[in-house]
Amino acid sequence: MKKKLFSLMLCCLMLFSVFAGGEEEQDRPAGGAPLNLENYLFLRTTGENSAKKVLVSPHNLEMLLLREDGTSLQLSSGINEQVWEVREQNDELIRLRQKEKELEVLFELKGSELRISFKSALVQHLTWPGFQASEELSFIWLFGNGRIVPLADEEWTEYLQGNHELYESPLWGFTTGKETIAWICETPFRNNLLIDDHNFTIEQQYLNRFGEEEKVFRLAWTDGSDPLLPARLYRSYLLESGQFISGEEKLSQIPQEGAERLLGSAQFYIWGYDELSTRDIKPDSWKPFAKALTDGSEQHKALLNLMDHDTKSNITEIAAGEWPSAYAKSQMTRGLSQAIRTIGADTLYDMFPQYLKPIETWGQGVSPSFIHELKNLGIERARLTVEGLHNPWNLPATVAAATEAGYLIGPYDSYHSIHPEALGETGESWETAQFNQELFETGTIQRADGSYYQGFAGKGRYLNPKAAWQVFRERVNGNLGIADFNFYFIDCDAAGEIYEDYNTNFPLSSEEAVDFRKTRLRWLRQDRGLIVGSEGTNPFMLPEIIIAEWGLSQPFSWESAEFNDRNSEYYIGGFWPPDAPAINFLGVPLPEVFKRRYFDAASRIPLLEAIHHDSVLVTNHWGADMFKFPEVTKELQLTQMLYLDVPLYNVNRDRLAEKGDSILHNYEFFSPIHREHGFDQLTDFSWLSDDKLVQMTEFDSGLRMIANFSDRKFEYQGETIQAMSLLTVMPDGELRYFVPLSEPGWD
Incomplete structure (x- = not known):
């Protein structure tokens, strides 16, 4: 990958x-x-x-x-x-x-x-x-x-x-x-x-x-x-060859309610599982709240004993200090969330009503509160991905709220890497790579000389897709038992490495390995009635999925050490804090070579969409969402509209409060057009200017999108398209204009 x-x-x-x-x-x-x-x-x-x-x-x-x-x-x-x-x-x-x-x-x-x-x-x-x-x-x-x-x-x-x-x-x-x-x-x-x-x-x-x-x-x-x-x-x-499957045919294989929610939806990864977030503590209450928790009373000592050592240390720090750090705040709310799972939210609120906001407003991204705020913002259609299932306490209520709001919601899952049980006990593993030791020893991909390929990030091994078939169905069915999901995302299947496997228990050619991946993606759609997405845009995999995360933007941090150097201005960030990992939330500048390589409009063409626009919805990779590189967010929005691709955002309640206006601005233009034309066939692409910065896409419905990526206005059939803007000519001749918003401080 x-x-x-x-x-x-x-x-x-x-x-x-x-x-x-x-x-x-x-x-x-x-x-x-x-x-x-x-x-x-x-x-x-x-x-x-x-x-x-x-x-x-x-x-x-x-x-x-x-x-x-x-x-x-x-x-x-x-x-x-x-x-x-x-x-x-x-x-x-x-x-x-x-x-x-x-x-x-x-x-x-x-x-x-x-x-x-x-x-x-x-x-x-x-x-x-x-x-x-x-x-x-x-x-x-x-x-x-x-x-x-x-x-x-x-x-x-x-x-x-x-x-x-x-x-x-x-x-x-x-x-x-x-x-x-x-x-x-x-x-x-x-x-x-x-x-x-x-x-x-x-x-x-x-x-x-x-x-x-x-x-x-x-x-x-x-x-x-x-x-x-x-x-x-x-x-x-x-x-x-009979391999092409239209989007309409795919949607006909799932319940109508789920199918009706897809077109026109913006895509969101939602972050923050804890029952209590930093937003749920009343202003100016951190220090007195921490002092109350550490006052030595038996009731409060019992509460602290439900938290881990690091959390208790940070609560003590807040009680003794003048201004609590963001890290200490997040640790305190994490500890209180741990306590809630034992004593219940009502009990905690009854103990400290003077410091806590009403219970119905609690939670971060994975919470009914977030769903209500997204709906109130004006987002009528959305596809939500929950990044993991390690903390299921909020999931049923969140999924129920999302379903009621008319959204699609589902988990992130993967069957690419597998870790030994010993690695899982060290904290160096991740949830989706944890299966069982027997499968690790018997069902992993081998070279012809008997050695094993190392898994993603050099950890564990890669899992044979035939060997994974039974655990795949068991895990999926278990996840669907946690909450009533109507969407499912499988990482890597449309992007990850494909190997010849010489494992004597499950020998596979590359073609057979791909067929097993296709089979499990098809099973999710046909047998479980789910909207299915995957990472990647391998064109031979796309007939089996409806959402492809990669084409609109993609990760590339392994290409230069400066992206992973904490002292570099281009550092993309790490995986902290859990409710807003910097690698997904931190906006960073780009070196010119990468800006040109990945976002230069003059060299970009919609090959992927010309094959699959009427079959697959193309969006961003979660590591390179619409806000990750603020210098090019306007170019990215114009490209998204030009190709009629789908925007993807990493969000929680804090992010929604900060970026809600930008999200809504994009959504209000995109969604109505996409609901009608999201599965149109893209039939043509052309450059309207010599510098290739004015471009037009055409669709089989008669829809035309003309994007002006240049710094000057452009005249098209008597209409003026301002610099960095887009003109849509609807099939009936109606004209609609879109001007993307820039990120504050990055113009």
Whole structure:
């Protein structure tokens, strides 16, 4: 998961597509010699590109696109000189074979789409396709929502160096503006993308663990610039193979009440489980309250004995000090919450009514009080995620209040990492990684040499999804027994690492591991009737979920030490305090390189939405919500509206009081449009200005969104779009304007 950033870009940079030199040299192959057509086999295109031909060399698998004027475009360079036996050839098909390697390749042409499949009966490696990239190209790949960058950009080129898994981005393309080429890989596992300077190659690995292996690629091309062509090709593949599931079909499999709450909802992670929050102590009451608790009376001593040592120390500190620290306050309310679980809220209130606000207002994010405040703010539709179930006392009442308010609410869960029982006893573990010792010893992912992969953050191991099937259902059913959830979030399933597993108890190929993940996500939707979300945007996983947390913004703190350096201005924060972890709540500045890499509008394109907008709701990762990087919050809001994605926020009662106006401002524009068009198909994307900072998306309903990311106004069909604002043209011609709010102090 931590490598997602690199591999998403790299895998899409794909090596299959590159021009061989400048325009004047395109009638020559990569080696520079004149093009001799007798050295190639021909496939004849049909339709709009009927004058073009695909050329395949039976000597080395070099592949060219021959234009009608006789010039050529290199689709892939060849491999080491190897003669392939021609088994079959006509205008639409070429079948080649290498007998000694028991390797066969089939090229099938349908219109302007080429399908290439390799079959191997032996364990072997094949390095194909490959190319030496030209700086004249711009590459298109699925990174976040999608990106397009010129290869002449040294900053991006340096970032892309290395060896990367192909499965995290199985679609890519390139364009000069005059022509666009798109590739997808239907079978992305056991393929590595190797990038060395401007040399790009894919290494196909055939393990044949469970029989003959097949690798399948598809290629399409068009005249002009079409940055969404790779997405169109991948969507076509999903539809053709029966893998695409529309959002409407997914919603038809869950209770109508839950389905009606989804479109138009803003997304929230709610924090703070304790029964009592710092908001529930009356102003100027901290010191007298602490003095009363420590006055030595038997009743108060008994109350203190229900709290841990650290909490009692902080209460003593408050009683003796002048101004209580935020940490001491949070510890005091945490201790009082511990006591409530034994004596009850009514008893505590009866003991100290002079210091406590009314009971019905108690709680932090996970509380009926928060639900009421969110509803009173004006948020009519919301999807709430509870970050853990380690403190279930407030959950039933909170879930009941959320359901009554018309919201979706559900737990965060994960079956990616598993920890040994001994680690759980040290405090270094986390809730979702705790199962049982037998499963840790028998059901974890192994390499071919018998060693184990380390789990997330280097702790424990990774859990085999087949081995987890029984505990998965048991835990889910147990969680649903705690409260009447109508939503469920599974971390990592649409993003996490995918391995070949050599565990003799549960041997799995990468494909089988993915199938087991899909099965459990499908079970949540079809068998338990739940709205299902996951972390990640792997396009082959998205047919099974309705909410994808990652595409709109994503975490990247592992890319630079300064994000984790407490002395750095870019420190993203730790996991304290529990009701508002700094890593989720602290707004931080961004180094320019990261601002450009992740939030530059000119390089961002909606590839993900062009595949799945009518199937999946795309939102932020919880580690990079709408407020995490205040310098770019306006750009992020414009992108969200332009793609009709969904905003995600980390909140508790304090955060809602602070940011409520900003949340409501976004919601009031977004929600009505999303309720009608949240599952529209995104059909087109275009740049309306030369600097690519004015952009338009179009949807199959006729909806158009035009965003102006520049610092100057823009005229569109007689309408003025102010700098950093958005114009919506509704299907009936109605015009609506949106101007995002900036974060105070960050403009």
